[in-house]
Amino acid sequence: MKRICTAKEAVQDVRDGASIMVGGFMCCGGPSGLMDALLEKGVKDLTLICNDAGLPDKGIGKLVVAGRVKHLIASHIGLNPAAGQKMHSGEMKVELVPQGTLAERIRAAGAGLGGVLTPTGLGTEVEKGKRIVEVDGKQFLLETPLRADFAMLSANEADRYGNAYVAKSARNFNPIMAMASDRVIVEAARVVEPGQIDPDRVNIPCVFVTDVVRGGRHG
Amino acid sequence: MAEDKRVRIARRIARELPDNSLVNLGIGMPTLVADYLPKDKTILLHSENGFIGLGPQPEAGKEDLDLVNAGGKPVTMIPGGCYFDSAMSFAIIRGGHLDVTVLGALEVDEEGNLANYMIPGKMVPGMGGAMDLVVGAKKVIISMEHVNKNGASKILPKCTLPLTARKEVDLIVTELAVIRVTPQGLVLEEVAEDSSVEEVVSKTAAKLKMAPQIGRF
Numbered sequence: 001m002k003r004i005c006t007a008k009e010a011v012q013d014v015r016d017g018a019s020i021m022v023g024g025f026m027c028c029g030g031p032s033g034l035m036d037a038l039l040e041k042g043v044k045d046l047t048l049i050c051n052d053a054g055l056p057d058k059g060i061g062k063l064v065v066a067g068r069v070k071h072l073i074a075s076h077i078g079l080n081p082a083a084g085q086k087m088h089s090g091e092m093k094v095e096l097v098p099q100g101t102l103a104e105r106i107r108a109a110g111a112g113l114g115g116v117l118t119p120t121g122l123g124t125e126v127e128k129g130k131r132i133v134e135v136d137g138k139q140f141l142l143e144t145p146l147r148a149d150f151a152m153l154s155a156n157e158a159d160r161y162g163n164a165y166v167a168k169s170a171r172n173f174n175p176i177m178a179m180a181s182d183r184v185i186v187e188a189a190r191v192v193e194p195g196q197i198d199p200d201r202v203n204i205p206c207v208f209v210t211d212v213v214r215g216g217r218h219g
Numbered sequence: 220m221a222e223d224k225r226v227r228i229a230r231r232i233a234r235e236l237p238d239n240s241l242v243n244l245g246i247g248m249p250t251l252v253a254d255y256l257p258k259d260k261t262i263l264l265h266s267e268n269g270f271i272g273l274g275p276q277p278e279a280g281k282e283d284l285d286l287v288n289a290g291g292k293p294v295t296m297i298p299g300g301c302y303f304d305s306a307m308s309f310a311i312i313r314g315g316h317l318d319v320t321v322l323g324a325l326e327v328d329e330e331g332n333l334a335n336y337m338i339p340g341k342m343v344p345g346m347g348g349a350m351d352l353v354v355g356a357k358k359v360i361i362s363m364e365h366v367n368k369n370g371a372s373k374i375l376p377k378c379t380l381p382l383t384a385r386k387e388v389d390l391i392v393t394e395l396a397v398i399r400v401t402p403q404g405l406v407l408e409e410v411a412e413d414s415s416v417e418e419v420v421s422k423t424a425a426k427l428k429m430a431p432q433i434g435r436f
Binding site for chain 2: 025026028029051052055074075076084087088096099100101102103104118120121122123125126156167168169170172173174175203
C-alpha cells in the first residue's frame with residue numbers, strides 16, 4: 001500500500017533547490033493542489049521540468065510568477081509572460097527543449113537508457129554543445145536522460161497500490177514522468193481500493209508511485 | 220490580414236491534403252484549415268498533446284477539462300479517435316507516421332529552412348512541438364502572410380532568425396502565392412486571383428523560378 005496523504009504532507013520533504021517534474025500540458029492534467037501546497041510551503045530555487053510554463057494564475061505558472069523557480073526546463077513558455085520576463089532579467093534560467101526530445105529524455109531516464117539519438121534540433125540552436133552521432137549514414141543529436149527528485153502528477157483515479165488512470169489529453173507527460181523521479185506523487189480526484197480501476201485502464205503502473213493525494217481539479 | 224485572405228490560404232492548403240492521411244495543424248492560422256477539409260476524403264487530425272481525431276470546439280457548457288488542443292483550448296473528439304501519452308505522440312510525429320504538418324512561419328528561405336520559434340531578445344516563446352513536427356512529418360506546409368507587419372518579405376534568400384529546422388519545408392502558401400521548395404530553389408506555381416506574378420515577385424526577397432504553367436487560386 002502506498003502512502004495516502006494530503007497535498008501538504010506530500011510536499012513536506014521538498015527542500016529549497018529540489019528538482020521537480022510536473023505533469024500537464026497548458027495546465028490540462030497538471031496537479032494544481034500540489035502546486036498550491038508548494039507555493040504555501042514557501043520552497044524556492046526549484047528546478048522545474050515540465051512541458052510549459054503554464055498560465056500566470058494556474059498550477060505551475062503560479063510558482064513561476066512567485067519567483068520560486070531558479071531553473072525551468074520546458075518546451076514552451078509563451079502563455080506565461082512572467083516566464084519570459086524572468087528569463088530576460090536573468091532571474092530564472094530557462095532551457096528550451098523540443099517537446100518530443102523532452103518526452104524522450106525523461107523516458108530514457110525512466111527506462112534505464114543512456115540517452116536518445118534524435119534528428120530533431122540538428123542545424124539549430126538546440127544542437128549547441130551536443131554530440132552529433134552518425135548511424136547508418138544519418139546524423140542524430142545525442143540527448144541525455146533527464147531525472148528529478150520528485151514527480152508531481154495528476155490523475156482521474158488512483159488506487160491504494162498507486163495504480164492510476166489519467167484520462168484523454170490530460171495524460172500527456174504524466175505516465176512518462178512517473179518513471180523518472182525518486183518520489184512520485186499522484187494527485188487523484190478519486191482514490192479507490194485496489195481492483196476498482198480496470199487493469200486495462202491503468203496508464204501509470206503502481207510500481208512507480210510513492211504517494212497518492214486526493215484532490216485536484218478533477219474533483 | 221482580412222478574413223477572406225486567411226480563408227483563401229486555408230482552402231488552398233486543405234486541397235493539398237491526401238486521402239487517408241494524418242495531419243497536424245499548428246495553432247493560429249493553420250487551425251483554420253480544419254474548417255475546409257475535403258468531405259470526400261478521410262483526413263484525421265493529430266493533436267501533439269496526445270490524440271488522433273481532433274474535432275471542433277464544443278458548445279458552450281459542454282467543455283471537457285481533460286480534452287484540450289495544443290493551445291490549451293477545449294476541443295472535441297470525433298468518433299474513431301484515440302488517446303496516447305506525449306512519448307507516443309512524438310513517436311508518431313518523429314517516426315514518419317504523420318503525413319502532413321501545417322505551421323506558421325516568421326521566415327522561410329530558398330533552401331526550405333524555416334524560422335518560426337523565436338526573435339532573440341524580443342519574443343522567445345519556445346519551440347514547443349514545432350522542431351519535431353518539421354523534422355518528422357512527411358510533408359511540411361507553411362501557412363503565412365506573404366510579408367511581415369512592416370511590409371518586408373518573409374520569404375528570403377537565407378533565414379536571419381534562429382532556425383526551427385534545416386531544409387524541411389515543402390510548400391509555402393500565402394494570400395498571394397503557392398510556392399514549392401525544390402532542390403533547384405523556390406518555384407512559383409500559383410498566384411492568387413486578385414494578384415499577379417509581378418506583385419508576387421516584387422514582394423518576395425528570395426529568387427523565384429517560374430513553373431511552366433502558373434495556376435490561379
